[in-house]
Amino acid sequence: MAVYTHVSAESLAAFLSRYDVGALVSAKGIAEGVENSNYMVDTTQGRYFLTLYEKRVASADLPFFQALLDRLAAAGCPVPRMLPDRTATTIQTLADRPACLIEFLPGVSLSHPTPAQAHAVGAAMADMHAAVADAPFARPNTLGPADWQALFASCADQLDTIEPGLRTRVDRSLTDIVARWPSDLPRSIIHADLFPDNVLMLDDSVTGLIDFYFACTDIRAYDVAVMHTSWAFDATGRRYDDAVGAAAVAGYCARGRLSDAERGALPVLARGACLRFLLTRAYDWIHTPADALVTRKDPLAYRRRLDAYEERNLFA
Ligand SMILES: Nc1ncnc2c1ncn2[C@@H]1O[C@H](COP(=O)(O)OP(=O)(O)O)[C@@H](O)[C@H]1O
Numbered sequence: 001m002a003v004y005t006h007v008s009a010e011s012l013a014a015f016l017s018r019y020d021v022g023a024l025v026s027a028k029g030i031a032e033g034v035e036n037s038n039y040m041v042d043t044t045q046g047r048y049f050l051t052l053y054e055k056r057v058a059s060a061d062l063p064f065f066q067a068l069l070d071r072l073a074a075a076g077c078p079v080p081r082m083l084p085d086r087t088a089t090t091i092q093t094l095a096d097r098p099a100c101l102i103e104f105l106p107g108v109s110l111s112h113p114t115p116a117q118a119h120a121v122g123a124a125m126a127d128m129h130a131a132v133a134d135a136p137f138a139r140p141n142t143l144g145p146a147d148w149q150a151l152f153a154s155c156a157d158q159l160d161t162i163e164p165g166l167r168t169r170v171d172r173s174l175t176d177i178v179a180r181w182p183s184d185l186p187r188s189i190i191h192a193d194l195f196p197d198n199v200l201m202l203d204d205s206v207t208g209l210i211d212f213y214f215a216c217t218d219i220r221a222y223d224v225a226v227m228h229t230s231w232a233f234d235a236t237g238r239r240y241d242d243a244v245g246a247a248a249v250a251g252y253c254a255r256g257r258l259s260d261a262e263r264g265a266l267p268v269l270a271r272g273a274c275l276r277f278l279l280t281r282a283y284d285w286i287h288t289p290a291d292a293l294v295t296r297k298d299p300l301a302y303r304r305r306l307d308a309y310e311e312r313n314l315f316a
């Protein structure tokens with residue numbers, strides 16, 4: 001469960017009184033997620049989502065996320081807008097954290113997506129990229145290739161406590177992936193974390209694209225690669241489902257386009273995605289406070305995916 005910061009009923013009621021959303025009825029910490037503290041809040045008028053931003057979300061970036069969500073929502077993408085209070089203030093402070101009240105969207109996150117569902121999420125990603133194609137705002141990727149060496153250094157000494165040999169394994173791939181990283185592919189705002197748990201679905205329809213807090217300006221095909229790494233494997237990273245992976249890419253191409261150069265780069269972009277999530281998971285595995293109500297994610301599930309992408313071209 002990801003609740004790092006506890007909010008008392010009194011302070012939540014006072015917070016809600018700034019909005020036209022009715023009075024607090026109940027609030028409960030959300031079991032999923034690892035980055036922020038999230039609550040599902042019921043009021044006399046409906047259901048809302050409350051996020052208190054923690055470690056990896058800089059408050060200076062919140063206006064970017066707000067503008068991005070507003071733009072995507074205006075274009076018809078199923079994203080939750082951050083709600084303004086009566087004074088038109090959206091980004092607030094609660095329990096000494098930046099905090100936002102957010103639209104609650106229907107749907108559930110899938111554990112075992114089918115090809116049809118992966119196709120739908122690929123299409124939704126292409127629509128999202130189209131909606132931000134000429135967006136007048138940008139945000140650098142703070143977890144891109146230029147940051148991996150420092151991230152590696154911050155946990156290198158403890159990597160072998162997760163799995164003997166992991167330090168050497170990561171080091172070897174890091175050097176090779178960074179050397180091969182493409183520099184001339186189209187860039188745009190990307191989600192950068194469109195895992196199944198960041199997509200809400202009902203049957204085969206996408207009802208919510210959520211958790212944009214890693215969104216940034218980077219290689220557009222990297223978003224497709226991140227999606228592939230997260231949708232085409234089971235949670236342990238042991239079982240690869242070619243039909244799901246192919247459907248996610250096909251869904252993207254049904255509504256958007258991948259050039260030959262972008263397609264050709266997918267294997268190295270996927271290896272980079274594996275490394276990025278392996279490293280952040282390893283960092284969290286090592287540094288998450290013992291009393292945090294959070295389920296740490298297994299770094300080795302991404303070491304296994306990295307192995308799979310290095311064994312053969314899963315995009316062939
Ligand atoms: N706007 C929303 N509407 C409905 N459910 C949501 C919404 N945002 C998040 N959730 C639920 O909360 C979970 C955790 O949210 P998420 O943003 O992924 O957390 P974190 O940023 O901490 O990783 C999601 O998996 C989803 O089930």
Ligand SMILES: N[C@@H](CCOP(=O)(O)O)C(=O)O
Pocket residue numbers: 032033034035193195197198211277280281297
């Ligand atoms: N998707 C990342 C972690 C980021 O957490 P999220 O709950 O915000 O998606 C991972 O699985 O490592």
